[in-house]
Amino acid sequence: MIDAAKPIAGGMPRAALVLLLIASAAAAQERKSGPTPSPPGAAVYFVDVKNGGTLTPKATIHFGLRKMGVAPAGMDRPNSGHHHLLIDTPMPAADRPIPNDFNHVHFGAGQTEAEIELTPGEHTLQLLLADKDHIPHNPPVASEVIKVRVVSPTAEPVAAGGGGGGAVQQRPSPPGARVYFVQPRNGDVVGRKTLIRFGLTGMGVAPAGFDKANTGHHHLLIDTTLRALDERIPNDFEHLHFGLGQTEALVTLPLGTHSLQLVLADADHVPHKPPVMSNVIRVTVTRTGRKARPRRHHNR
Numbered sequence: 001m002i003d004a005a006k007p008i009a010g011g012m013p014r015a016a017l018v019l020l021l022i023a024s025a026a027a028a029q030e031r032k033s034g035p036t037p038s039p040p041g042a043a044v045y046f047v048d049v050k051n052g053g054t055l056t057p058k059a060t061i062h063f064g065l066r067k068m069g070v071a072p073a074g075m076d077r078p079n080s081g082h083h084h085l086l087i088d089t090p091m092p093a094a095d096r097p098i099p100n101d102f103n104h105v106h107f108g109a110g111q112t113e114a115e116i117e118l119t120p121g122e123h124t125l126q127l128l129l130a131d132k133d134h135i136p137h138n139p140p141v142a143s144e145v146i147k148v149r150v151v152s153p154t155a156e157p158v159a160a161g162g163g164g165g166g167a168v169q170q171r172p173s174p175p176g177a178r179v180y181f182v183q184p185r186n187g188d189v190v191g192r193k194t195l196i197r198f199g200l201t202g203m204g205v206a207p208a209g210f211d212k213a214n215t216g217h218h219h220l221l222i223d224t225t226l227r228a229l230d231e232r233i234p235n236d237f238e239h240l241h242f243g244l245g246q247t248e249a250l251v252t253l254p255l256g257t258h259s260l261q262l263v264l265a266d267a268d269h270v271p272h273k274p275p276v277m278s279n280v281i282r283v284t285v286t287r288t289g290r291k292a293r294p295r296r297h298h299n300r
Contacts, residue, residue, distance in 0.1 A: 073108030074250030173272035191289030208243030
């Protein structure tokens with residue numbers, strides 16, 4: 001039997017050593033969280049979706065946040081972060097970047113709402129805030145896990161005027177309105193994290209939900225084209241929304257060659273009529289952000 005009061009080498013009682021080891025283990029466990037602190041009382045929550053609620057396969061979800069601000073990924077601001085939606089998955093590791101896949105949806109542009117598509121059936125949803133590097137804060141700022149049931153609508157709504165399914169009213173764009181890339185340019189070689197700047201002439205920028213004539217907000221299409229010009233632009237990996245009115249964004253792209261296109265949309269994420277779209281540009285992403293140097297062959 002071990003005598004807890006008996007000193008060990010160095011004069012420390014065994015009980016004190018045990019307490020020290022427990023405290024060290026607890027401290028190590030506490031350190032397994034992100035490097036960015038969150039303020040006391042910070043909370044993230046679903047605005048319009050409740051536990052046990054019912055959704056359609058394509059639904060718009062609004063994110064709420066208290067005692068913190070929203071900032072795009074890559075932007076280092078105190079007491080801020082950007083949203084992530086966890087779908088049918090538990091909380092990821094708190095000390096590493098949140099994965100980016102179909103179960104972990106990133107809103108790195110600073111979006112506070114999203115149109116998501118879910119298959120019919122039961123699903124779990126959870127919101128998780130993360131810092132500029134997609135790492136949860138310390139302590140993590142996460143919503144409760146809610147369960148929702150997704151059901152297909154009994155009938156497709158018909159647009160006013162007898163238009164096709166899904167069509168909505170489009171706001172007019174003024175003559176000469178144009179959106180374009182300030183950077184990068186067509187043919188540029190960029191790094192995986194690249195700053196994209198949006199240019200706009202003949203119109204103003206306004207956040208999503210703000211209905212003002214001759215204004216809109218930017219959307220970035222990556223390796224895709226719009227399915228229809230009279231429908232809301234999807235919100236997924238290929239269609240990035242900048243609903244806060246951002247005119248630039250730090251975007252992470254996989255290695256390889258990609259096509260990029262800018263589209264302006266109205267308060268409801270619907271392209272204007274006629275559409276205000278940039279030319280499609282192509283960029284090549286390398287690890288260094290520079291062109292690969294040709295290998296030199298040395299004569300032996």
